[in-house]
Amino acid sequence: MTDTDAHAQGRLTITATHRELLDQVLDKWSLDVLNELCERPQRFSGLRRAIPTVTQKSLTATLRRLERNGIVERVVLGTRPVAVEYRITPLGKTLRPPVDAILHWAAEHLPSIDAARDRYDEEMDGAR
Amino acid sequence: MTDTDAHAQGRLTITATHRELLDQVLDKWSLDVLNELCERPQRFSGLRRAIPTVTQKSLTATLRRLERNGIVERVVLGTRPVAVEYRITPLGKTLRPPVDAILHWAAEHLPSIDAARDRYDEEMDGAR
DNA sequence: CGGAATCCAGCAGGATACTG
């Protein structure tokens, strides 16, 4: 049972490993960080400014996770006034097309989904 | 071709609405449910059997969420021995290609990521 | 500047029991 067999059947296999990976890469702040670093390397404080709603703790955790997975790279630039730069890695860049596809889907179908939500909420409202 | 094609592609904007939507659609169990229902319509108990690790509560919540977003459809078949069937909607089907892209990415780059993790963990171990 | 450490509230999600 190879991966290609699964594809030939039209069947996706979602292992625990897959899910764990996606959880790490697609979590709340990873997309924003990825988004920023794809544009240009940035420092910690720069990322905080670019993503104002993230806390320092969450940003740190996100960067560590992405670094551990080889998605971003941490580069220490100076030692006196400590400067650290974060960069996207080649592996990180490969993540862009699929993520773009998802974001594009979200943007494209948002109206339909909003409509579906309104329908659903109204139904439930009338039923109660 | 060029290394600055990211700039040429323009900027992704990730709004809170986008994130909320992705959280609802890409959460822990949604992918598995979507996966099952893309193959064939199924009943509640069938889904539980197909996804053994999901609890009844989480499965219910997942189905409700997907139903509210117009991704799946809930069809009551009988009333005596109550039978309910869940089906993927046309809107739900549009979700497949981007999700496939992500899963494909995960499968393809899992080795590189595992290697990156090993490297990272070993570095941190040595630093201690 | 670039974090680490701590405390704490909220809630997602599991286990269990009951129902139409």
Next chain:
DNA sequence: CAGTATCCTGCTGGATTCCG
């Protein structure tokens, strides 16, 4: 069969404080 209703707990993630 297809859920609802509670109870309970671990983990996430915010706020705050401190450090090289």
